[in-house]
Amino acid sequence: MSLAVTIFISSVLAVPALATGVYNMPNLTSDTWIVDEADLISRFNEGRISSAFDELAKNTGNEVRLVTVRRLDYGETPESFTKDLFEKWFPSKEAQANQTLLMIDSVTNGTAIITGDKVKSTMSDDIAQSIASETVLVPLRKGNKYNQAFLDAQERLVTELSGQPDPGPPEVADEVQVEGTFTKAEETDQGNATIWVVGLLIAATVIPMATYYIYLAIQPSSDG
Numbered sequence: 096m097s098l099a100v101t102i103f104i105s106s107v108l109a110v111p112a113l114a115t116g117v118y119n120m121p122n123l124t125s126d127t128w129i130v131d132e133a134d135l136i137s138r139f140n141e142g143r144i145s146s147a148f149d150e151l152a153k154n155t156g157n158e159v160r161l162v163t164v165r166r167l168d169y170g171e172t173p174e175s176f177t178k179d180l181f182e183k184w185f186p187s188k189e190a191q192a193n194q195t196l197l198m199i200d201s202v203t204n205g206t207a208i209i210t211g212d213k214v215k216s217t218m219s220d221d222i223a224q225s226i227a228s229e230t231v232l233v234p235l236r237k238g239n240k241y242n243q244a245f246l247d248a249q250e251r252l253v254t255e256l257s258g259q260p261d262p263g264p265p266e267v268a269d270e271v272q273v274e275g276t277f278t279k280a281e282e283t284d285q286g287n288a289t290i291w292v293v294g295l296l297i298a299a300t301v302i303p304m305a306t307y308y309i310y311l312a313i314q315p316s317s318d319g
Contacts, residue, residue, distance in 0.1 A: 097145055099270040100258065105112075106178045113165060113166050114166045114167060114168045114169065115132060115164040115165065115166060115167060115168065116167075116168040116171065116176075116177075117176060117179040117183055118180075119132075120162075120180055120227040120318050122184075123160070123184040126149070126159075127134050127145065128139050128145040128148040128149065128158075128159065128160060128161065129144060129145055129148075129160070129162075130159045130160070130161070130163070131161075131162075131163050132165065133163040133164055133165045133194070133200075135161070135199075135201055135241040135242075135245075136241065136242060136245055139241055140242045140245065140246060142146070143249075144161065144245060144246065144249045147249050147250075147253050148160075148161075150242060150308070151256055153255065154257065155256060155257055156193050156196070157193050157195065157214060157217065157256040158193055158194050159194075159195045159196075159197070159249075159252050159253075159256070159281060160171070160184070160194070160195070160196045160197070161197050161248070161249075162177075162180065162196065162197070162198040162199075162201075163198065163201060163241075164176075164198065164199075164201070165175075165200070165201050165202060166198055166200065166201075167200050167202075167205075168200045169302070169309070172205070172207075173199075173200055173206055174207045174208035175197045176198065176200075176207070177179070177196055177207040177208065177209050177223070178209055178210075179243050179273045180196065181194070181196045181209045184196070184225075184282075185211070188212065189213075190211070191211040192212050192213040193211055193214060194210070194214070194216070194311040195208065195209070195210045195211070195214055195223070195252065195309050196209050197208075197226070197227060197231070197248060197252070199231060199244075199309070201241075201297045203208075204232065204235050204239075206228060206231050206232065207227060208223045208226060208227040210223050214256065217255065217256055217258060218242040218252075218255040218256055222255060222261055225263075225264050226248055226251055226252060226255075228250050229264035229265070230244070230247050230248050230264050231244045231245070232244070233245070233247075233264065233265040233267060234247060234265070247265060251261075251264075253319060265267065268285050275292075280281045
């Protein structure tokens with residue numbers, strides 16, 4: 096078998112290892128708040144977020160888990176993965192009641208969130224979806240700032256699940272499209288050069304003709 100064929104087969108066999116299914120996820124322990132399979136969160140921020148979730152659980156009974164994966168299995172969506180993982184970790188309605196599970200797939204930045212029945216009385220499905228689709232994704236649109244995204248999500252989740260007023264999603268400032276509004280310097284230079292060329296061509300045509308007609312006009316008449 097040639098080296099090229101060997102490398103090709105090795106690559107094909109390695110692809111499934113990069114994808115994650117629910118069967119790849121570890122069993123949950125009571126003190127695990129973050130499962131960072133995609134290695135997106137710094138150790139410092141992982142500890143900070145975990146502490147906030149731990150305190151939330153002690154104060155309110157509401158528990159939040161944050162999950163990151165690099166790539167989902169073929170045919171899997173963030174929603175289907177999150178639903179199946181939620182049911183794996185919390186098999187009964189009673190176990191699910193006070194739970195919130197938020198996940199992100201780092202290849203597509205797809206997000207999903209699912210909450211238990213008792214959580215919905217404190218945090219509506221609309222707000223939960225806003226956290227997944229706005230609070231998490233706004234920092235990612237500004238350069239994949241994952242740590243900021245998770246810190247913002249943690250702050251809003253803890254605020255909501257503590258029964259405090261919703262701070263809302265991050266504000267998105269209108270970005271002025273300077274490139275489309277103002278002419279580039281090189282475009283200005285090219286425009287000026289075109290104007291000069293056209294002007295010179297006109298001058299080269301008009302000036303000799305004008306000179307000729309002036310010459311004819313000042314010549315004495317042959318009849319005189």
